[in-house]
Amino acid sequence: MARRRAAHLRDAGLDVVVVDCHADGLDAPLVVLAALAEQLERLDPNCSLAARFADQLQMWRRLELLDESLQAASPDVVLFDAPELWGGQCRGARHRCETIVRRIEQAGWRTERAPDREPEQLHDALLALAEAAGQNVSQLAHPPRAVGALASAVLARLSSGAGRRYLARLTIDGVYRDWHLPPTGEAGTLVEALMEFDGNLRRLAREVAEQLPASATGAARRRRALGEVREALTAAGAERAPERHRLRVEATALAALLSEAETVDEIGVIGSEQLTLLAASLSARAVDRGRAQETAERAVALDGEDIDALRTLAGLVDDAGIDLSEARRLWQDLVMLDQGDQDAHQALVSAMLADADEPAAQLAWQWAGLDLEKHHQAPDPDRLHLPIAATALARSRTRIAREVLFDVPPNRRMPAWRSLVDVLEALEAARQHEDVLPVGEMTDRWWEQGPRRLAGRDPVDGARLISWLAGRVSALDLQDQVAVIQGMQVIDGDPGPPQTQELMMTADLYERLAADSVAFEDLADRYVELGVYQPEAGPERSILRVRRRPEPLALPARRSPSRAWRDLR
């Protein structure tokens, strides 16, 4: 995904993008390890760096993402802050950093050291620079040193005179984490406007509520007044928001009022439709799910056949994951009320899979097909098949995942479908102990594609690759300093399929064969390629390359642990 996003940013003409090193995802193509270095300085100097990174900073993961992003995006400016701090005492980390620096230097990219300035000054300077460049710089909430790097990047880029556009987007609060940067910036403007509007609503609601009588005798007046405010806010929101966001705006108004009201009744929400809206809004905020569920339950109690209310309640119960049996019952009710609702069918089957009840899910899946056919509903793979398959795959339920995925008509098999099929095939292969390639590469006759990281000839002496092995480090024994590699060996000229092999490799041998600066201790669960080269004269020799870690797969999150487990904590 990082690679795709990097390419996307590149296509959009973004030459410099700074990423907050504290955020979970380093998903853009640049580079600032300033914040990371700062963190390092604070750490206990008595620990080994490798352990610190592994436990606290996930250093290896960050370095790999950085490396991959650099290679994918080829930025014009690369910023470093105190690179000597990266490696420290850890030989593996130092090698890794040196490799990255060397690659950057070879690519001819410009490198800069981030200045150490006060964050406020940098913030102002950056905004001024951005304005001067006629560009938008938003959401500058980030570590101070990252600001420095950002400012330095913009400065460097401006001075080069070659840039077209600068956009920096740093997030630490996750607001935009799942938001894809659009080329035009329109979506950002829209989201920011909505957030601003949201804030105004809350402030207004709070001010109004403070003026209202709090005594019991004034309850009727208070309720009436709150109701009026709600209507006014809703109307105001409807005027200001685009049509497609009107529902959200109205719900925002309701939620804002409810945050100030003592009871739901106080704001005059008495109909199931309004309660449903309110529950949806509370749910969307994810801060008051208990109240959201209570509100939805009231809506369902008022009208047990209110489909929207049921759907909202079922969604809340399902998302909470505490009582999947109840979620199943609600989805089942919904399916009974509207047999043509493929979203409800999807949710029912998915909840059954999440509840580890594949037999029931299998049955519900078959009923879904019959119901939709009876109601002349054309199944939409994006709404029906793919979410069910993703849930099944997250639980390693490959059989039903295969059945569901291959129920998608051939003409509807889009890239998202292909991605899930890749996962399915990888899991099936792993079940059979042939997990030797990352997801997506274990295709039919994969060995004919050749190795990904091994060259056909050694560039030094022209030695020819006569066989290679695709494998995965299935076990790492740090006590004995031995890695176990489970692999499949491909011999040049042999039509295949390759034979399964299991190799044991000592740390010393690994040091001799490895062409990458990945520490032996970091080999667990890594994919590797091992090539055997035949020079013109002399004996064969082997070279081992370590594959980059695959991208995390976007399968649905697991349900939360139930009360049964949480009681003990």
Place this chain on the structure above:
Amino acid sequence: MDDLAALADDDEHLHVVLIGPSPGESVLVGTPDGAWLVVDSMLGPTHPSQQDRHPVAEALRRLGAYPSLLALTHPHHDHASGLTDLINTYDDAPVGCVPVWIAPAGGMSSTAMLLKGDAEDARAAIERAWKDPVREWRLLADPSADRSLGTHGRVEVLSPSQQEADAAHAYPTPSFNAISAAMRVTWHDVELILGADLTTPGWQAVQGRRAPTTGDAAHMHKASHHGSDTGHHAWALGVAPPTHRPVGLTPYNVRVPNFAPGRDIDKLHDTIDELAMTAVPGYAGNPGPVQVASIRAARTATVGGVPAVGGRHLAFDAWWAWSLRPDGTVGTARHGSAANVVIR
């Protein structure tokens, strides 16, 4: 597994069936009056022609057994995968589990995804089963966790204690093995120790809670943690077990058990002459009992100068079955074609 069917007609012995198509293990303990305890499950084996078969479900069918108790010692893949299917099939049997759940270790390989999915699936199935109070069985070393097995059998949970379970979350790198549920099964005079994957410190704690001679007196042991020396403990294995006492282990197949001098098997041989192993690590079709030298000989191939062992294709019938008399002596010992004895 045809020999297993013979056990179904034997109503005089306590039957212990150890299934282990590497990696993975399950222990089935059946009393003559038809009560069966199933400890752990695994999917497999790994040969493509045998996919979609469930070794434990198949064994239960051949034995004509309906489990009275299901248990998951700890949610590692090689003990948890396929348990969901057993819980769904035998939908009134109590399900035992240590009531602590630590998220399985992450990873980005397909195998890591698979393991995590299997473990989470097992957790969800247990959660669902536990909604029925009759099926809730919290595996903690406490008398309240003891269960009857038939008329004369009893299952006792040796580990972890409530304190150990509570403390598991506080560890910076929590380990499932450290809190896996070892058990003791008694029937008449017979005593079995089922070691789960409990590690040595866990056994030390068990010894502190129990009479120090108890383990030594057991008539059969399922070696903990696939024979790894991380799970060795003199009490757990018996200080000086007589050679007729069965000690069974299941290979994990990634260097566990380790045959190197001073490691797993070698150390076990300090006190135990014969180890009944359900399959050979890296088994490549060896049909009968083998000795250590034979296993070592299988590790001679090389690829590009790197020492290699054979493939991972295991025969399906990787199992041992012992029938024990009421006094603890072994009546019969049967095994599948993948099984072997590792002799000192």
